[in-house]
Amino acid sequence: MFSTNExxxxxxxxLMPRGWLAPTAWDGPLWGAVDEAQPGVRVPQVDMIDRDQDVLIRVELPGVEKRDLEVSVSDSILVIKGRVSREVKVQKNDYFCSExxxxxxxxxxxxxxxxDAAKISxxxxxxxxxxxxxxxxKVEHRTVEMK
Structure with a gap:
């Protein structure tokens, strides 16, 4: 016999299985999804903007410090990796929150x-x-005509 609590x-x-918030556990949708091949590894959201003289890549990394971030290039692949480690405590009168x-x-x-892979900042x-x-x-850009 189950109790009312059970x-x-x-x-x-x-209705809401345990872990249903796991993909957004840090800061909501800014952290994107969990890499299914590597559980626990987050995949940050990225914008890539093609401009006249350059390509701008913007990555959302809330709470990340420079010392915890690594950006590298290898064989025409840009790799962005790092870690997040933070603790926030708020205590006011009878209210206490720790995240x-x-x-x-x-x-x-x-x-x-x-x-140009040598000119990345x-x-x-x-x-x-x-x-x-x-x-x-040196790379020539041209538009291809559709048939």
């Missing part, structure tokens, strides 16, 4: 053709990583 808990488990976030993240991107500010890829001036 019945309610069973109902909640069926802890620890984990690793990883994202790899193909560098677009026509980019990166800057982290206010939780946004900006990676600037300078276009190679």
């Amino acid at each position: 019945e309610v808990e069973s109902l909640f488990d069926r 802890i976030a620890h984990g690793h993240f990883f994202r790899s991107l193909f560098i677009p053709a026509g980019v 990166a800057n982290l500010k206010d939780g946004i990583l900006e990676v600037l890829l300078a276009k190679d001036e």
Whole structure:
């Protein structure tokens, strides 16, 4: 015989299984999804913007410090990896809240053709990583006519 407490808990488990918030456990949708091949590894959201002279890659990394971040290039693949480790405590009168976030993240991107891999710069500010890829001036750009 189930007690009322167990019945309610069973109902909640069926409606919202444990871990249903796992992909967004750190800071909501900013952290994107969990890499299914590597459970516990986060995949940050990325924007890639093709401009006239360069390609700008913007990566959302809330709470990440420069010392915990590594950006590298190898065989035309840009690799962004690092870790998050923070603890926030708020205590006011009779209110107390403590949140802890620890984990690793990883994202790899193909560098677009026509980019000079030797001319890459990166800057982290206010939780946004900006990676600037300078276009190679020697590469000819042309538009292909559709048939």
